[in-house]
Amino acid sequence: MTLSYSNETNGAWRTYLEQIDRVAPYLSHLSNYIDTLKRPKRALIVDVPIVMDDGTIQHFEGYRVQHNLSRGPGKGGIRFHPDVELNEVMALSAWMTIKTAVVNLPFGGAKGGVRVDPRKLSTRELERLTRRYTSEISSIIGPQKDIPAPDVGTNANIMAWMMDTYSTTEGHTITGVVTGKPVNLGGSLGRVKATGRGVYITGRHVAQKIGLDIPGARVAVQGFGNVGSEAALLFVEANAKVTHVQDHSGSIANAEGIDVVALIDYLKTHDGVAGFTGATAIDNEQFWEADIDILIPAALEGQITVERAEKLKARLVLEGANGPTYPDADDMLNKRGITIVPDVICNAGGVTVSYFEWVQDMASYFWSEEEINERLDKLLTKAMDDVWQSAAQHDCTLRTAAYILACERILIARSERGIFPG
Structure with a gap:
């Protein structure tokens, strides 16, 4: 499948590509792998048909994009919004790749969404939409593959429906397939x-x-x-x-x-x-x-x-x-x-506590909100210091410095893993 990358002047994907081009001169020999960051690893477009409360059938278009998985499973939210489209989701997935690497979490970047105005759906219609969308993308998500989370237009309840749908198809409860869940279902305090x-x-x-x-x-x-x-x-x-x-x-x-x-x-x-x-x-x-x-x-x-x-x-x-x-x-x-x-x-606090939630789900051992906040403060402060020092070292902006750190970590992983079959 050939993806149609938008060339619109101010599109989100174009913005991301410009950011990557700006950091390339700082990457030395790793720039040989720069094209890895300019195209998503996998993009899935799905039809999401649901029966409305009045008995009619409506179709909605859904997406899940995995931008880069070199450092670990994909991580990124699910957006329900009338303006959701492929180029936006690709950009958001790419920014998640950068974000998880800047904070040094063992994840890659992913993002998903459905083009819908959730405010116009009843609760039952929203549940049907969520469950059908989950079933359509279930082959590429999982606690060791790609872990969705809430984003614009979605919340803990929607994550609960996603977790339940995925678990039902697998035959047992798998709390770690999503983060941002209700606390009673394996969600993290402070998320x-x-x-x-x-x-x-x-x-x-x-x-x-x-x-x-x-x-x-x-x-x-x-x-x-x-x-x-x-x-x-x-x-x-x-x-x-x-x-x-x-x-x-x-x-x-x-x-x-x-x-x-x-x-x-x-x-x-x-x-x-x-x-x-x-x-x-x-x-x-x-x-x-x-x-x-x-x-x-x-x-x-x-x-x-x-x-x-x-x-x-x-x-x-x-x-x-x-x-x-x-x-x-x-x-x-x-x-x-x-x-x-x-x-x-x-804004990496969300994905950081999502990481904490994923770890807690894997271990079935949960932390207090005070512990969560202390860990978040420590991790983000360290990451911010690393970015600040990188900016001073390279005499560049904080954005460029963050991208230097992230791209180095991602491309070193890509280089060390090699390219199969070689």
Whole structure:
């Protein structure tokens, strides 16, 4: 099968390829293997037919892409979203390859998804969709092959259905086939908040290195789901102020600081931040011109354009989302002296605790949430120090430094394994 790679100027896959091209000059003899990183190992496209509640049959298109498995089984989320398509899933799987290598987890990169708006499905329809999709990709997933996890539009309940479907076909319970499950089914404590906590951990560490005090810092958060809200809460607990929030419903601001706890409660009964009485509504583009110290893009990819980068006033950008910054915008931010903690380490808290969950499932021995958070803090801080030192050694940005470390680890594994049949 020949994959049709999109050449769209600002596509996610194109962004990833540009990032790989930028790191190639730093890889010495390992650059001989660079094409390994420019194409996914395996891409599966599946038809997902389900019977709707009204008795009609609808078909949805699903994907599972395994980008690279040189360092271990694939690892990556499942996304249910109306914009899911092959090039996006390929890019997300590739970023997972880089992410697991940066944090030095024994995984490769994978990603999956179904092109669907889950909000338009009933609970029963969503369960049917999940189970049929799982059965369609079951031949390439497994605890030693490829371990899915939640992503945009999916959650612990969907992981439970995936685990149950896979286990049913295998004839016994296999908890380690997915991570991000409910705790009662082998899930890990601390998993839901892990990605947002990782944004805070890496952001706090880099802020200290660049001389930015967290107490009193003004923070803007784009996307206020699990990642954005948890990161916001932790920064507020560290005495920063969240002054601006944006999501799909609009943008709000309060120069004195938004009550993050109240906003989280508001979102339990409202579909977005619009209308929250503890802040003033502002134009969406005004959000990108706000007078802030820290920006946390925690929504979807492709949010920071070069035009927005020219106006951004933050000193520090913490990429809670995958691929939120286009390469030309990345150049603009670096030119303006704005420090970026790249997605491949900034939002790696989720995959790190997924690794912890996988280990716990394999051992059938579970840790406390305090132990989880301590291990996460230690691992991400060490990884951030490694990236910082690499940036100093190569006189490059943190993103390039992260890619240097990751690509070296991946391509050394590829080189040592050799190419079968040789």
